[in-house]
Amino acid sequence: MTADIAKVRVGLDERSYDILIGSGLVARAGAEIVDRLGKVRAMIVTDENVAAAHLEALQASLLHAGIEHATHVLPTGETTKSFAHLEATVEAILAARLERGDIVIAFGGGVIGDLAGFAAGVVRRGMRFVQLPTSLLAQVDSSVGGKTGINSRHGKNLVGVFHQPRLVLADTDVLNTLSEREFRAGYAEVVKYGLIxxxxxFVWLEKNWHQVFSGGDARKQAIAISCQAKADVVGRDEFETGDRALLNLGHTFGHALEAFCAYDSARLVHGEGVAIGMALAHRFSTRLNLASSDDASRVEAHLRAVGLPTCIDEIPGMKPTAEALLTYIMQDKKVSRGALTFILTRGIGQCFIARDVPSSEVLAFLEQSLER
Incomplete structure (x- = not known):
C-alpha cells in the first residue's frame, strides 16, 4: 500500500472488505486481488465504453498477476439492467467454467456493478466478486454496500440481492475520461452525504467543488469521505432495516422520474434524477413545515452552481403528471403495506426517515412542483 492510496474499511465481521481509493489502481488490480483472494480465475463484466477506454489495461494487470480471465462486454446504459442481459451474463460466467471460489470483476459504472454483482450473487448460489467502479457515482455509492439488482418495467432496482463484494478498487484516474455530464451526475451522490x-x-463542498471537479487531492478526499460515510451506515445496517434508508435521500422522487423517462439517458441519468429528488425532498420538507425554505434554497443553489438540474421541468421531453409519478413512487421498495416512506429533513445535515407519509400530501406537492 502506498501513501497516495486511501483505504476505507467496510466492517461486516467475516465479510469485511477494503475500499482502496487513488491513482493507478486499474494497473494494480491483479496484484491487489491476488494479495487478498489468492490465485483465482475471473470473469470481467464491463460495457462497450469502458472496454474501449480501459479494458486493455485491466487485462494486462490480471495477466501480469497470473489471473486467467474471460470478458463479457455489455451495451452501455441503464437499459442494460434487464433480465435479458442478466441471463446473458450468467450464461457467460457458466460457459467460462468458473467455480464458486473464482471471481466476477464488475468493471464499469453503477449499471455494470449492479448487474454483475447480481449475477455473482446468484451463480452457483453465490460467487465472490470485486467492484472496480469507473464512474464517480459508482465509486462513492453503488459499488459500496452490496446492493445489486436490475430494473423491471414496474420500477428501478426492484429485482436483486444483497451480495457484498470482497474488494473495491476506486481508481481516480479513470474519472478523467468521464464526460462532464457523467461527472456532475456522480457528484450529486457526493453532495447527498453532506445533506444527510x-x-x-456540505460546507466544504460549497467551497471546494471546483477542486473536486478538477481532480487531485480534493477529489480523492471527497471520494474517501463519501465512502467512509456509506461504510459506516452499511456496517450498522447492512440490509436496510433501519438508518441505511437515509442513503436514499432524493431517490424516491428520482427513481420515479427515471422510470417515467423509461431509463432514457438522453433525457435523465441517475445522478440527475437524484439531484432533482434531493431538491424536491428539501422543498417537500419545507411544505410540511419541517425545515426552513432558506435551506432548500441553499441546496438548490449549490446543485445549480455545479450544473445539476433541480426541477422536473428541466427534464427534456414530455412532462409527467403528478398521478403518474405517484404511481411509480408507490412501487418504491421502501413502501410497506401501501404506506409511503420518504427521507425528509429538518435542515442541512438533519435528515430523518418519515414513515406513513400521506399520499395525498405527496400528490398535492407534485402538482405544485409541476406548476413551477
Missing part, C-alpha cells in the same frame, strides 16, 4: 448528516462536509 454531515453539514460540515
Amino acid at each position: 448528516d454531515k453539514p460540515e462536509f
Whole structure:
C-alpha cells in the first residue's frame, strides 16, 4: 500500500472488505486481488465504453498477476439492467467454467456493478466478486454496500440481492475520461452525504467543488469521505432495516422520474434524477413545515452552481403528471403495506426517515412542483 492510496474499511465481521481509493489502481488490480483472494480465475463484466477506454489495461494487470480471465462486454446504459442481459451474463460466467471460489470483476459504472454483482450473487448460489467502479457515482455509492439488482418495467432496482463484494478498487484516474455530464451526475451522490448528516462536509463542498471537479487531492478526499460515510451506515445496517434508508435521500422522487423517462439517458441519468429528488425532498420538507425554505434554497443553489438540474421541468421531453409519478413512487421498495416512506429533513445535515407519509400530501406537492 502506498501513501497516495486511501483505504476505507467496510466492517461486516467475516465479510469485511477494503475500499482502496487513488491513482493507478486499474494497473494494480491483479496484484491487489491476488494479495487478498489468492490465485483465482475471473470473469470481467464491463460495457462497450469502458472496454474501449480501459479494458486493455485491466487485462494486462490480471495477466501480469497470473489471473486467467474471460470478458463479457455489455451495451452501455441503464437499459442494460434487464433480465435479458442478466441471463446473458450468467450464461457467460457458466460457459467460462468458473467455480464458486473464482471471481466476477464488475468493471464499469453503477449499471455494470449492479448487474454483475447480481449475477455473482446468484451463480452457483453465490460467487465472490470485486467492484472496480469507473464512474464517480459508482465509486462513492453503488459499488459500496452490496446492493445489486436490475430494473423491471414496474420500477428501478426492484429485482436483486444483497451480495457484498470482497474488494473495491476506486481508481481516480479513470474519472478523467468521464464526460462532464457523467461527472456532475456522480457528484450529486457526493453532495447527498453532506445533506444527510454531515453539514460540515456540505460546507466544504460549497467551497471546494471546483477542486473536486478538477481532480487531485480534493477529489480523492471527497471520494474517501463519501465512502467512509456509506461504510459506516452499511456496517450498522447492512440490509436496510433501519438508518441505511437515509442513503436514499432524493431517490424516491428520482427513481420515479427515471422510470417515467423509461431509463432514457438522453433525457435523465441517475445522478440527475437524484439531484432533482434531493431538491424536491428539501422543498417537500419545507411544505410540511419541517425545515426552513432558506435551506432548500441553499441546496438548490449549490446543485445549480455545479450544473445539476433541480426541477422536473428541466427534464427534456414530455412532462409527467403528478398521478403518474405517484404511481411509480408507490412501487418504491421502501413502501410497506401501501404506506409511503420518504427521507425528509429538518435542515442541512438533519435528515430523518418519515414513515406513513400521506399520499395525498405527496400528490398535492407534485402538482405544485409541476406548476413551477
